[in-house]
Protein backbone atom coordinates (compact mmCIF):
# COMPACT_ATOMS: atom_id res chain seq x y z
CA UNK A 1 0.00 0.00 0.00
CA UNK A 2 2.91 2.33 0.85
CA UNK A 3 6.44 1.61 -0.29
CA UNK A 4 9.57 3.67 0.24
CA UNK A 5 12.44 2.54 -1.97
CA UNK A 6 15.79 3.96 -0.91
CA UNK A 7 14.22 7.34 -0.21
CA UNK A 8 16.34 10.31 0.76
CA UNK A 9 15.12 13.83 1.32
CA UNK A 10 17.29 16.87 1.81
CA UNK A 11 15.49 20.18 2.22
CA UNK A 12 17.03 23.10 0.35
CA UNK A 13 19.69 24.82 2.42
CA UNK A 14 19.92 21.97 4.97
CA UNK A 15 23.32 20.37 5.43
CA UNK A 16 21.97 16.99 6.49
CA UNK A 17 19.26 14.72 5.10
CA UNK A 18 15.84 14.67 6.76
CA UNK A 19 15.55 11.11 5.41
CA UNK A 20 18.55 9.02 4.41
CA UNK A 21 18.12 5.92 2.25
CA UNK A 22 14.85 4.79 3.82
CA UNK A 23 13.15 1.63 2.58
CA UNK A 24 9.81 0.66 4.16
CA UNK A 25 6.95 -1.49 2.92
CA UNK A 26 3.52 -1.13 4.48
CA UNK A 27 0.91 -3.68 3.41
CA UNK A 28 -2.76 -2.96 2.98
CA UNK A 29 -4.51 -3.10 6.34
CA UNK A 30 -1.38 -2.74 8.47
CA UNK A 31 -1.07 -0.48 11.51
CA UNK A 32 2.37 1.08 11.78
CA UNK A 33 3.85 3.40 14.38
CA UNK A 34 6.60 5.74 13.27
CA UNK A 35 8.72 6.69 16.28
CA UNK A 36 11.96 8.57 16.85
CA UNK A 37 13.31 11.72 18.43
CA UNK A 38 12.20 15.16 17.34
CA UNK A 39 13.77 15.91 13.97
CA UNK A 40 14.34 12.25 13.09
CA UNK A 41 12.22 12.57 9.94
CA UNK A 42 8.77 11.24 10.87
CA UNK A 43 6.76 14.18 9.56
CA UNK A 44 8.88 14.30 6.43
CA UNK A 45 8.03 10.65 5.74
CA UNK A 46 4.32 11.38 6.13
CA UNK A 47 4.56 14.46 3.90
CA UNK A 48 6.19 12.37 1.18
CA UNK A 49 3.21 9.97 1.22
CA UNK A 50 0.88 12.92 0.63
CA UNK A 51 3.21 14.40 -1.96
CA UNK A 52 3.48 17.53 0.11
CA UNK A 53 7.22 17.00 -0.28
CA UNK A 54 9.17 15.15 -2.92
CA UNK A 55 12.11 12.80 -2.43
CA UNK A 56 15.57 13.97 -3.40
CA UNK A 57 16.40 10.36 -4.25
CA UNK A 58 14.50 7.11 -4.39
CA UNK A 59 10.85 6.32 -4.97
CA UNK A 60 7.64 6.53 -2.98
CA UNK A 61 4.76 4.30 -4.08
CA UNK A 62 1.17 4.57 -2.86
CA UNK A 63 -1.26 1.89 -4.00
CA UNK A 64 1.24 0.75 -6.62
CA UNK A 65 1.82 4.18 -8.17
CA UNK A 66 5.06 6.08 -7.95
CA UNK A 67 3.59 9.28 -6.67
CA UNK A 68 6.47 11.56 -7.62
CA UNK A 69 5.57 10.81 -11.23
CA UNK A 70 1.88 11.64 -10.85
CA UNK A 71 0.73 14.56 -12.92
CA UNK A 72 -0.11 17.56 -10.75
CA UNK A 73 -3.83 17.32 -11.53
CA UNK A 74 -3.91 13.78 -10.14
CA UNK A 75 -2.50 14.79 -6.74
CA UNK A 76 -5.90 15.83 -5.29
CA UNK A 77 -7.21 12.38 -6.19
CA UNK A 78 -4.27 10.79 -4.35
CA UNK A 79 -4.91 12.95 -1.28
CA UNK A 80 -8.59 12.05 -1.28
CA UNK A 81 -7.60 8.46 -0.67
CA UNK A 82 -5.56 9.42 2.39
CA UNK A 83 -7.22 10.74 5.55
CA UNK A 84 -5.08 12.91 7.81
CA UNK A 85 -5.27 13.61 11.54
CA UNK A 86 -2.98 16.00 13.44
CA UNK A 87 -2.07 16.84 17.01
CA UNK A 88 -3.89 20.18 16.87
CA UNK A 89 -7.21 18.83 15.45
CA UNK A 90 -7.49 21.60 12.79
CA UNK A 91 -11.28 21.86 12.93
CA UNK A 92 -13.15 24.76 11.38
CA UNK A 93 -14.05 26.80 14.48
CA UNK A 94 -17.18 28.42 13.05
CA UNK A 95 -18.80 25.20 11.87
CA UNK A 96 -20.66 22.61 13.92
CA UNK A 97 -19.40 19.06 14.32
CA UNK A 98 -21.74 17.86 11.57
CA UNK A 99 -20.71 20.72 9.27
CA UNK A 100 -17.00 20.03 9.86
CA UNK A 101 -17.43 16.43 8.77
CA UNK A 102 -19.85 17.23 5.94
CA UNK A 103 -17.45 19.83 4.57
CA UNK A 104 -14.90 17.13 3.76
CA UNK A 105 -17.49 15.50 1.49
CA UNK A 106 -18.78 18.75 -0.01
CA UNK A 107 -15.33 19.75 -1.27
CA UNK A 108 -15.02 16.49 -3.17
CA UNK A 109 -18.43 16.91 -4.74
CA UNK A 110 -20.50 14.27 -2.91
CA UNK A 111 -24.26 14.59 -3.23
CA UNK A 112 -26.36 16.06 -0.46
CA UNK A 113 -28.26 12.80 -0.05
CA UNK A 114 -25.04 10.87 0.47
CA UNK A 115 -23.72 13.47 2.92
CA UNK A 116 -26.93 13.36 4.95
CA UNK A 117 -26.65 9.58 5.18
CA UNK A 118 -22.93 9.12 5.78
CA UNK A 119 -22.12 11.92 8.24
CA UNK A 120 -24.40 10.68 11.08
CA UNK A 121 -23.14 7.12 10.53
CA UNK A 122 -19.57 8.29 10.88
CA UNK A 123 -20.30 10.42 13.95
CA UNK A 124 -21.82 7.34 15.55
CA UNK A 125 -18.77 5.26 14.61
CA UNK A 126 -16.47 7.71 16.41
CA UNK A 127 -18.72 7.94 19.47
CA UNK A 128 -20.15 11.42 18.89
CA UNK A 129 -23.80 10.59 18.38
CA UNK A 130 -25.94 13.43 19.73
CA UNK A 131 -23.11 15.98 19.48
CA UNK A 132 -23.50 16.96 15.83
CA UNK A 133 -24.86 20.42 16.59
CA UNK A 134 -22.06 21.39 18.99
CA UNK A 135 -19.34 23.84 18.03
CA UNK A 136 -15.72 22.66 18.36
CA UNK A 137 -15.08 24.92 21.38
CA UNK A 138 -17.94 23.19 23.19
CA UNK A 139 -16.09 19.87 23.04
CA UNK A 140 -13.27 18.33 25.07
CA UNK A 141 -9.91 17.76 23.37
CA UNK A 142 -10.66 14.07 22.98
CA UNK A 143 -14.03 14.83 21.41
CA UNK A 144 -12.44 17.36 19.04
CA UNK A 145 -9.96 14.71 17.96
CA UNK A 146 -12.88 12.34 17.33
CA UNK A 147 -14.40 14.95 15.03
CA UNK A 148 -11.08 15.22 13.20
CA UNK A 149 -10.97 11.45 12.84
CA UNK A 150 -14.57 11.39 11.59
CA UNK A 151 -13.66 14.03 9.03
CA UNK A 152 -10.59 12.07 7.94
CA UNK A 153 -12.51 8.80 7.68
CA UNK A 154 -15.92 9.90 6.36
CA UNK A 155 -14.78 9.33 2.79
CA UNK A 156 -13.50 5.82 3.71
CA UNK A 157 -9.91 6.47 2.57
CA UNK A 158 -7.59 3.52 2.02
CA UNK A 159 -4.92 5.10 4.23
CA UNK A 160 -5.17 7.10 7.45
CA UNK A 161 -2.13 9.15 8.41
CA UNK A 162 -1.98 10.44 11.96
CA UNK A 163 0.78 12.81 13.09
CA UNK A 164 0.91 12.84 16.93
CA UNK A 165 -2.87 12.46 17.30
CA UNK A 166 -2.63 12.00 21.08
CA UNK A 167 -0.04 14.76 21.58
CA UNK A 168 -2.53 17.15 23.22
CA UNK A 169 -4.52 14.55 25.14
CA UNK A 170 -4.23 13.01 28.60
CA UNK A 171 -3.44 9.28 28.85
CA UNK A 172 -7.02 8.14 29.51
CA UNK A 173 -8.38 10.13 26.57
CA UNK A 174 -5.54 8.84 24.40
CA UNK A 175 -6.60 5.26 25.09
CA UNK A 176 -10.05 6.04 23.67
CA UNK A 177 -8.56 7.65 20.57
CA UNK A 178 -6.29 4.64 20.02
CA UNK A 179 -9.25 2.25 20.34
CA UNK A 180 -10.97 4.28 17.66
CA UNK A 181 -7.95 4.21 15.34
CA UNK A 182 -7.72 0.47 15.95
CA UNK A 183 -11.38 0.07 15.00
CA UNK A 184 -10.82 2.05 11.82
CA UNK A 185 -7.78 -0.11 11.04
CA UNK A 186 -9.94 -3.22 11.45
CA UNK A 187 -12.20 -2.01 8.65
CA UNK A 188 -9.20 -2.54 6.35
CA UNK A 189 -7.82 0.99 6.40
CA UNK A 190 -4.03 1.15 6.54
CA UNK A 191 -2.96 3.35 9.48
CA UNK A 192 0.42 5.06 9.80
CA UNK A 193 0.87 7.05 12.99
CA UNK A 194 3.87 9.17 13.99
CA UNK A 195 4.15 9.53 17.75
CA UNK A 196 6.27 10.28 20.79
CA UNK A 197 3.69 8.65 23.05
CA UNK A 198 5.43 5.75 24.77
CA UNK A 199 2.30 4.63 26.60
CA UNK A 200 0.27 4.32 23.44
CA UNK A 201 2.92 2.40 21.50
CA UNK A 202 3.61 0.03 24.39
CA UNK A 203 -0.07 -0.66 24.90
CA UNK A 204 -1.01 -1.25 21.25
CA UNK A 205 1.77 -3.68 20.28
CA UNK A 206 1.72 -2.93 16.59
CA UNK A 207 4.55 -2.73 14.09
CA UNK A 208 7.07 -0.05 15.08
CA UNK A 209 9.42 1.67 12.63
CA UNK A 210 11.99 3.78 14.44
CA UNK A 211 13.83 6.61 12.71
CA UNK A 212 17.04 8.18 13.95
CA UNK A 213 18.63 11.06 12.06
CA UNK A 214 16.63 10.12 8.98
CA UNK A 215 17.51 6.44 8.97
CA UNK A 216 15.42 3.39 9.87
CA UNK A 217 17.13 1.92 12.93
CA UNK A 218 14.37 -0.55 13.85
CA UNK A 219 11.40 -2.19 12.12
CA UNK A 220 9.74 -4.50 14.61
CA UNK A 221 6.46 -6.41 14.58
CA UNK A 222 4.39 -5.94 17.75
CA UNK A 223 7.03 -3.60 19.09
CA UNK A 224 7.19 -1.24 22.02
CA UNK A 225 8.40 2.35 22.09
CA UNK A 226 11.94 1.49 23.13
CA UNK A 227 14.43 -1.27 22.35
CA UNK A 228 13.98 -2.87 25.74
CA UNK A 229 10.54 -4.20 24.85
Ligand SMILES: Nc1ncnc2c1ncn2[C@@H]1O[C@H](COP(=O)(O)OP(=O)(O)OP(=O)(O)O)[C@@H](O)[C@H]1O
Pocket residue numbers: 011012014017018036037038039040041042043044045
Ligand atom coordinates in the same frame (compact mmCIF):
# COMPACT_ATOMS: atom_id res chain seq x y z
N1 LIG B 1 10.26 22.50 5.45
C1 LIG B 1 11.50 22.23 5.91
N2 LIG B 1 12.57 22.94 5.49
C2 LIG B 1 13.82 22.66 5.92
N3 LIG B 1 14.10 21.67 6.79
C3 LIG B 1 13.09 20.93 7.26
C4 LIG B 1 11.73 21.17 6.85
N4 LIG B 1 10.93 20.28 7.46
C5 LIG B 1 11.75 19.52 8.23
N5 LIG B 1 13.04 19.90 8.11
C6 LIG B 1 14.20 19.28 8.77
O1 LIG B 1 14.18 17.90 8.45
C7 LIG B 1 14.53 17.12 9.60
C8 LIG B 1 13.41 16.13 9.91
O2 LIG B 1 12.26 16.86 10.36
P1 LIG B 1 10.84 16.20 10.60
O3 LIG B 1 9.89 17.31 10.86
O4 LIG B 1 10.54 15.27 9.49
O5 LIG B 1 11.11 15.36 11.93
P2 LIG B 1 10.09 14.72 12.97
O6 LIG B 1 10.67 13.40 13.33
O7 LIG B 1 8.72 14.72 12.41
O8 LIG B 1 10.15 15.70 14.21
P3 LIG B 1 9.02 16.06 15.31
O9 LIG B 1 8.85 14.82 16.12
O10 LIG B 1 9.63 17.20 16.07
O11 LIG B 1 7.77 16.44 14.55
C9 LIG B 1 14.84 18.11 10.70
O12 LIG B 1 16.24 18.31 10.72
C10 LIG B 1 14.12 19.36 10.28
O13 LIG B 1 14.77 20.51 10.76
